[in-house]
Structures are given as structure tokens and as C-alpha cells.
Amino acid sequence: MASVGKKKFQTPHTYLIIFGIVILSWLLTMVVPAGKYSTEVLNYEGKNGETQSRVVLKENSFRYMYPVKEEVLKKELSELLSQDDLLLRLEVDRTGLADLLNKSDDITIDELASVGLEESELYDLYGNSIYDTSQKLHKTAKIWGTQDHNGFGFLNYVFEGLVTGDRYGSAVGIVALLLVVGGAFGIIMRTGAIDAGIYAFVSSAKGMEHLALPVIFFLFSFAGATFGASEQVIPFVMVIAPFCVALGYDSITAVTITFAASQIGNACSWMSPFSIAIAQGIAGLPALSGAGFRIIMWFVITSLSCAFMMRYAKKIHQNPQLSPSYHSDAFFRGNADLDKEKERPFLLGHKIILIELLLGLVWIVYGVMAADFSIPELASQFFVIGLIAGITALGCRLDGLTANDLAIAFKDGVSDLAPTAVVVGMAKGILLVLGGSDAGSFSTLNTILYSVGRLLSGIPSIFGAWFMYIFQSFFNLIVTSNSGQAALTMPIMAPLADIIGVSRQVAVLAFQLGSGFVDAFTPVSASLVGCLAAARIDWSNWAKFQVKMQGFLFLLGTVFIVIAIAIGYQ
Structure with a gap:
């Protein structure tokens, strides 16, 4: 009789993780007393000379209820x-x-x-x-109830979380932004322009082996930095893996120049609506602010990471048997049809759409940096970019697309990001269970922040920011959704930054570096697992290479956090 094998451990879904945290948070309010701070309005001069204001904590004003x-x-x-x-x-x-x-x-x-x-x-x-x-008194939510009916109950955390905030931030504004952006990119992807552009480049790169890898690396890093490419990378791995093996490299190189590069770009992003926009909105910062520093950081870290990858690729090129994926790469080496890839035409319409997309991204950067565009404007910009791409596709008769096809593509794009949008609201519900994120109202969260602040008091701000970076890196081993991690951690990290004496911009920087880099390593990432499956790599073999790269990336992240504090990054 055949023995029944043990069931493989299945990582809990993000929704289950959040629900578990809601229960734990509710129980925590029964143990940890509520506390609050006094706040005051601080006026300061904006970048255009205008007077702006911000609510800050008064020093030594914490008290229990x-x-x-x-x-x-x-x-x-x-x-x-x-x-x-x-x-x-x-x-x-x-x-x-x-x-x-x-x-x-x-x-x-x-x-x-x-x-x-x-x-x-x-x-x-x-x-x-x-x-x-x-x-000391506790502030514990009821089991069920609404703000309008007998008071908030923790089992209503999804709805109450989704309807909090306003059009400029968490959660309503960010949810709306995600849905609009998802629809816009649904249209852009449906035109086939991005696919055709990538495949055209891969096809033309043969014969330029010394340039192909770094160019592909930078392209995918840019994709991660601009629109948070993640699961979209999987189909490209299917083509680039045999391409890399054919050039004398390995499939680990293929996943590195595609998925790992996209996550490095995501970690250093200056404009991703799925990570930095959400984190800054929750932290009370202008949407996509501080882009100049992040653009420089993206270029430097991408360049150094590319050099790290090229050093590995060169070693494998000289002796392919040194590759951890050498045996699994036999599938690609034995494929007699490597050079007979299916023809994928790169039409004039595709080229026009890619140019439009590039101009649209420039418009977004200009709007954020020079015109103080916020979440409402950002959502409208993405919608316009998607609409123009759709009109171009219809005018050029790409793939026989119809207006209905584009409408369905928009709907599918919205559907793809609807689960992420719900995560934002659900995570906001955690804050409501903990009493809310208002420093001027009694809550369990304020007491937790006060306790952590006391724990970190007296240490240099650099170490406090480094602690945030380490925390975000480890947290991402469990929760791989950047938007979900932002919604879960930034409400705690942002006010904690005020307490330990670092800017909230640095707190967002620690979040994005920690959450982005580790996405290329953690085995609970569905996108990574999909890419590894497409390249026929076991995660254990991938980890043998990636753990070294993660150490290198962590060092680079630490350096930039230190630089950000040294220059007073705001």
C-alpha cells in the first residue's frame, strides 16, 4: 500500500493574514491600555515659497487614558x-x-x-x-457594530476601513487610484505594444551578448520603478530563459535580469502607484514627493546590481556547470527549436503606443515634481494615457481590436487590482480596531508607538531608521503585496519616525527598500514562484544565488538610508 505523503504547507492568503492580525489587534486592546499625544500645527515654507502646515506631536505630551x-x-x-x-x-x-x-x-x-x-x-x-x-483604561471595539449603530465593531473592519479617508489619501483615494490605474494598464497591455516591444528587443539582441543582459536588466528595472511590474514579468521569462541559455548563460540569469530587476526597480521607485504612492498617502506626504533623490537612487542601485549580475553571468558563461540550475537548464539546451521562436510582429501602432506611454510617464513625473499633482490628478493621468493608447490601437487596427475589446480590457484591469484595493481597506480596518491612527485620540496604537519610541529613545536616528528597514525586510517575507505591506506598516512607521527623529520620507524609503528587494527572494511571492516555474528553477537553487544578491542589496539600501538622513531628506 502506497504511503500517503504529507501535505505541503500552504502559505495563508493575505486576506487570512490580515483577518488574523485583526483578531490579534482586538485582543491586544484588552491588554494594552489606550494613550494619546497632544498635537500642534507647525507652519513651514513650501518649495514654491507658499506657507504650508502639518500636524506634529508635542514633545513629552503622551498620557494614558x-x-x-x-x-x-x-x-x-x-x-x-x-x-x-x-x-x-x-x-x-x-x-x-x-x-x-x-x-x-x-x-x-x-x-x-x-x-x-x-x-x-x-x-x-x-x-x-x-x-x-x-x-489605566482600555479602548476595545465591540464584536459587531458600525460607526452609526452602537459604535464600531471589529467584524465590520472591511467596510469601515474602505470608507475612511478622503480623495487625497487612505483609504478611499488610494482605492480609487488603484482601480483606475488597473483599468488603464489593462487597456495598454491589451494593445500588445509592451509585449511586442520586449520580444522585438530580445530578437534583435542576438549577436550583442555583451549588451543584451544589462539592457534587459535596465528595461525591467524601469518597468518595476514606473508601473510596479511583477506578475507581468512571467510571460517574458518564458522567452528570455531559453534566450539566455542559448547565449551561454543560465536560467537564473534570465530570472535575475527580468523579475529580480523589476523588484529592484520597484524598491527604488519614484512613481509606482502601487507602493510609494500608497505609502506616502498613508504617511501624510504629498503623493510621489521626493522623486529627485529616488531617481538618483534607482540609477545607482540598478547600475551596481546590474554589475553584480554581470559578474555572476560572466562566471557561468565561462563554466556553465557552476550554475545551480545547470541540470534543469538541460531542458532549454536540448530544445532544438531555440532559434525558431514564433514570429511576433512589432508594428507601427505598437511603436506609437510605446512612445505615447513614454511621454505619459514624463508627464506624470513633471506633474508630481513641478505641478504638485496629487492622487486625483495621478489617477486622471493614468486614465488619459490608457485612453490614448486604446484610441491609437483602434486607429491602427492592432490585432483587430474593437472598442468593446478595450472596454473589457479596462474591466479586466480593474478586476486584477480590485483584490489589492480591498487589502488597503482591510488593512485600514486594523487601525480602527487599534483605536485609529490619530495621535490626538486615545488608542492602543499610540501606546504601542510610545513604548517602541521609548525603546528606541537615545539611539541615533540612523539606527532607528535602520531598524525600520530591517523590520520591513523581514515583514515582506510574510506579506509580499507592496500595497498591503504599506497599508499594514506605514500607519505605525510614519508616526514612529516622528518619535525617533527621522523624517516620514525616510520611513517611506525604509518601507520601499525592504519590501521591494525581498520580493525577489521570498518563496511566498506568487510572482517569483511563477517566474521560477517558467524558467524551470527550484526555489532552493534560486536561493543559492539570490541570498548573496540580497546581502548586497541590503548593504546598498543601508547606505542610501544613511545618506537620506545625512542630507535631511524630506
């Missing part, structure tokens, strides 16, 4: 009623406050807020004297 000492509070408020100037300055409803003092029930902080007397103002006036500091 305590029960109110009713007798002390009523005594202080009674005295406050006689101070007309102070009531006027605080904009307190004198009549409403008097009515609260006359009622027989206890006065709550929420009732005081309704007459214009916020908790932060009470703390500024009386400190902890109005609180019973012997008992």
Missing part, C-alpha cells in the same frame, strides 16, 4: 466658568458647560468636547490632576 476624578473636574470647571477671557479663547459654549455642571450625572470627556472643551485643552489646563492615574 484614565478615569476622571469627578469632584476635582467639576471644581475646576466651576472656576473656569468665571474666566470669561479664557472661555472666549478656548471657544467654549458657556451655556452648554453650565448645563453640564448642573446635571446630576457624571460628566464625560465626550460631553465636554461637545461644548468645545477638548481633552487636550483640559490636559493643558490641569494636567493629570483631574484624572485617577492609578487605573
Whole structure:
């Protein structure tokens, strides 16, 4: 009787991971008391000389949520009623406050807020004297409920998370951006222009072996940096793997110059709507800001990574048997039809669409850097680029496309990114379970941040930022969705950056470097596994090479984080 083999471990879906975190977060609120900070508005000069403002934490203003000492509070408020100037300055409803003092029930902080007397103002006036500091209170959500019906319950985290925010940030604005961008790229991919361009280059590269690998590497790195190429790389690996083996290299080289290159580009991106735009939106930064530094970083890291890859490729070219994938590459070496690839025409319409796409990307960079375009403008730009590509495809009669075909392509593109959009809302729900991300409201999250801040207090800001980078790298071993990781971690990392004294731009930088590089290594990445399957490589063989490259990339990431802090990157 044949023995039944053990079932292979299956990595939980991102939705399951988030649901598990929601449950743990809810239980955590029962253990960790709620806390808050006082905040103030800081005015500063923008890049065009205009006055801008930002809400920041007041130093040493953290306190826990305590029960109110009713007798002390009523005594202080009674005295406050006689101070007309102070009531006027605080904009307190004198009549409403008097009515609260006359009622027989206890006065709550929420009732005081309704007459214009916020908790932060009470703390500024009386400190902890109005609180019973012997008992720290918890802020735990109900099991079920809505904001409008009996209060928020953690089982409603998906809906409540999706409807938070506004058109400029998390979660509503980012969800809308993802759906529009997905539809636009659905149209662009349906025209076949990107496929035809890549295949045309691969075909013409034969005879230029010394140039083919670095050019392909830079192309895919640019694709990762601009539109977050990931699973889109899989079909190209199917062509480039036999191409590389035919040139005397190996399939590991093929996956490196395609998928690994795209993730390096993604890690250094200055404009990806799926990673940096989401992270910056959650961190309260202008969408795609700080692009100049990131463009330089992308070029430097891509160049050095390409050199690292070429060193490996040269060694394999001299002795193919040194390759960890040497035996599996026998499939490609034994293929008698390597040089008889299917003809893929690169038509005039394809070329026009690629030129339009390039001009569109330049337009986006200009809008972000020079015109202060934000999420609404960015979504519209991508839509226009997709629309023009579709019109061009119809005019040039590419592949017999019809207007209905393009509409379906837009729908399919939206469908492809709808799961990612839901992740943004679900992850936002985690924050709601933890009490919200508002530093000026009592929440378990604020207490966690305060505790981590105290743990990191006194250490140089460089080490604090490095800790963020390490955390994001390890976190990406489990959650490989860049948008999902941004939604999960940036609400914690952004305010933590304020506490340890580094800019939020540096916190976003640590996120994107950690989440991007490790995507090319982690075995739970569906896109990586798909590319390895297309190249017939076992992950263990891939890891033998990639672990060395990951060490090299981690070193480069550390260097750029140090540089960012040294120059005061904002």
C-alpha cells in the first residue's frame, strides 16, 4: 500500500493574514491600555515659497487614558466658568458647560468636547490632576457594530476601513487610484505594444551578448520603478530563459535580469502607484514627493546590481556547470527549436503606443515634481494615457481590436487590482480596531508607538531608521503585496519616525527598500514562484544565488538610508 505523503504547507492568503492580525489587534486592546499625544500645527515654507502646515506631536505630551476624578473636574470647571477671557479663547459654549455642571450625572470627556472643551485643552489646563492615574483604561471595539449603530465593531473592519479617508489619501483615494490605474494598464497591455516591444528587443539582441543582459536588466528595472511590474514579468521569462541559455548563460540569469530587476526597480521607485504612492498617502506626504533623490537612487542601485549580475553571468558563461540550475537548464539546451521562436510582429501602432506611454510617464513625473499633482490628478493621468493608447490601437487596427475589446480590457484591469484595493481597506480596518491612527485620540496604537519610541529613545536616528528597514525586510517575507505591506506598516512607521527623529520620507524609503528587494527572494511571492516555474528553477537553487544578491542589496539600501538622513531628506 502506497504511503500517503504529507501535505505541503500552504502559505495563508493575505486576506487570512490580515483577518488574523485583526483578531490579534482586538485582543491586544484588552491588554494594552489606550494613550494619546497632544498635537500642534507647525507652519513651514513650501518649495514654491507658499506657507504650508502639518500636524506634529508635542514633545513629552503622551498620557494614558484614565478615569476622571469627578469632584476635582467639576471644581475646576466651576472656576473656569468665571474666566470669561479664557472661555472666549478656548471657544467654549458657556451655556452648554453650565448645563453640564448642573446635571446630576457624571460628566464625560465626550460631553465636554461637545461644548468645545477638548481633552487636550483640559490636559493643558490641569494636567493629570483631574484624572485617577492609578487605573489605566482600555479602548476595545465591540464584536459587531458600525460607526452609526452602537459604535464600531471589529467584524465590520472591511467596510469601515474602505470608507475612511478622503480623495487625497487612505483609504478611499488610494482605492480609487488603484482601480483606475488597473483599468488603464489593462487597456495598454491589451494593445500588445509592451509585449511586442520586449520580444522585438530580445530578437534583435542576438549577436550583442555583451549588451543584451544589462539592457534587459535596465528595461525591467524601469518597468518595476514606473508601473510596479511583477506578475507581468512571467510571460517574458518564458522567452528570455531559453534566450539566455542559448547565449551561454543560465536560467537564473534570465530570472535575475527580468523579475529580480523589476523588484529592484520597484524598491527604488519614484512613481509606482502601487507602493510609494500608497505609502506616502498613508504617511501624510504629498503623493510621489521626493522623486529627485529616488531617481538618483534607482540609477545607482540598478547600475551596481546590474554589475553584480554581470559578474555572476560572466562566471557561468565561462563554466556553465557552476550554475545551480545547470541540470534543469538541460531542458532549454536540448530544445532544438531555440532559434525558431514564433514570429511576433512589432508594428507601427505598437511603436506609437510605446512612445505615447513614454511621454505619459514624463508627464506624470513633471506633474508630481513641478505641478504638485496629487492622487486625483495621478489617477486622471493614468486614465488619459490608457485612453490614448486604446484610441491609437483602434486607429491602427492592432490585432483587430474593437472598442468593446478595450472596454473589457479596462474591466479586466480593474478586476486584477480590485483584490489589492480591498487589502488597503482591510488593512485600514486594523487601525480602527487599534483605536485609529490619530495621535490626538486615545488608542492602543499610540501606546504601542510610545513604548517602541521609548525603546528606541537615545539611539541615533540612523539606527532607528535602520531598524525600520530591517523590520520591513523581514515583514515582506510574510506579506509580499507592496500595497498591503504599506497599508499594514506605514500607519505605525510614519508616526514612529516622528518619535525617533527621522523624517516620514525616510520611513517611506525604509518601507520601499525592504519590501521591494525581498520580493525577489521570498518563496511566498506568487510572482517569483511563477517566474521560477517558467524558467524551470527550484526555489532552493534560486536561493543559492539570490541570498548573496540580497546581502548586497541590503548593504546598498543601508547606505542610501544613511545618506537620506545625512542630507535631511524630506
